[in-house]
Amino acid sequence: MDFTPLTEALSSKSYDKISDICDELMLKFAAEGIPFQDEWPYQIHLLGHIYVNDINSARFLWKSIPSAIKESQPEVAAAWRIGQRLWTRDYAGVYEAIRGFDWSQETRVLVAAFSEVYTKRMFQLLLSAYSTISIEDTARFLGMNEDDAANYVLQQGWTVDPASRMLTVKKQLIVTEQKLDSSKLQRLTEYVFHLEH
Template sequence: MDFSPLTKALASKSYQNIADICDNLLLQAAAEGVAYEDDWPYSIHLLAHIYVDDINSARFLWKSIPSAIKESQPEVVAVWKIGQKLWVRDYGGVHEAFRGFDWSQEVQCLVAAFSELYTKRMFHLLLSAYSTISIQDTALFLGMSEDDATNYVLQQGWVVDPASRMLTVKKQTIVTEQKLDATKLQRLTEYVFHLEH
């Protein structure tokens, strides 16, 4: 089996493409009747679906992995633990699952990238859902110590009340530019001209 597209994607850190690459390689192997189960990078494939926030495909892949692979490759089980925590929305548990395994070199970069992405997703979730939140809850969502979480959100303009240990969320202003389309302006001009005459 030629894994060079996967190797290139990992090397270039094109993590958002890995799930599709693995899916296509799997379909190719099945179409050609190639035995792949023992050599298949299940950990990477599973984590790639989790990375692109496709937990349903990750669940389907998990169910299709042979029991012998699950028993002989603890890293595959560790990746699925991340998926399970995401499925039940155990936000703090996701971070624990990241840290709870000694990842292989080839999976470590993808786990680190997803951990960073997940922290950003959680920050944006907090940003949209809360006007105030406790330091303790913020730390849980972001998977950080309370001091690190406080410093992280303070850098984003949030305000801390040390007495109550509460954070005030600073909503980010969304700047949108309205671009004028010349063809629309032309049609509007013609329409107004038509009405006036």
């Protein structure tokens, strides 16, 4: 079996392409009648779907994995634990699942990349959902201890009230598009018409 496209994606850190590559390879091997189940990198495939936040596909992949593999390959089960926590929106549990397994070298890099992306997603969630939030809750959402979480958000411009241990969220400026006035639109239309004729 040729896993070259997958190996190249991993080595070039193109983690957002892994799930598609794995899906295509799996279909190709199945169409060619190549037995691949025992050698398939299910943990990478699951983590590829998890990385791009495609939990439904990860769930369906998990259901299709033979029971013998789920039982004999603990890293596959560990990858799915991350997916389970995402599925149930157990934000702190995602970080526990990430830290709760001694990942192989090949998988460790992908898990670390997912952890970083996930922290950024959680930060964006906090940014859009809260105007104030406790340091404790922020730490839970970001998978950090309270000091690290406070430092992380303070670097993003948030402020802290030491007495109440509450953070005030600094909303990002929303860039509005400049509207085109009708005279400019008319001139543009005439220009394009002139070019075409």
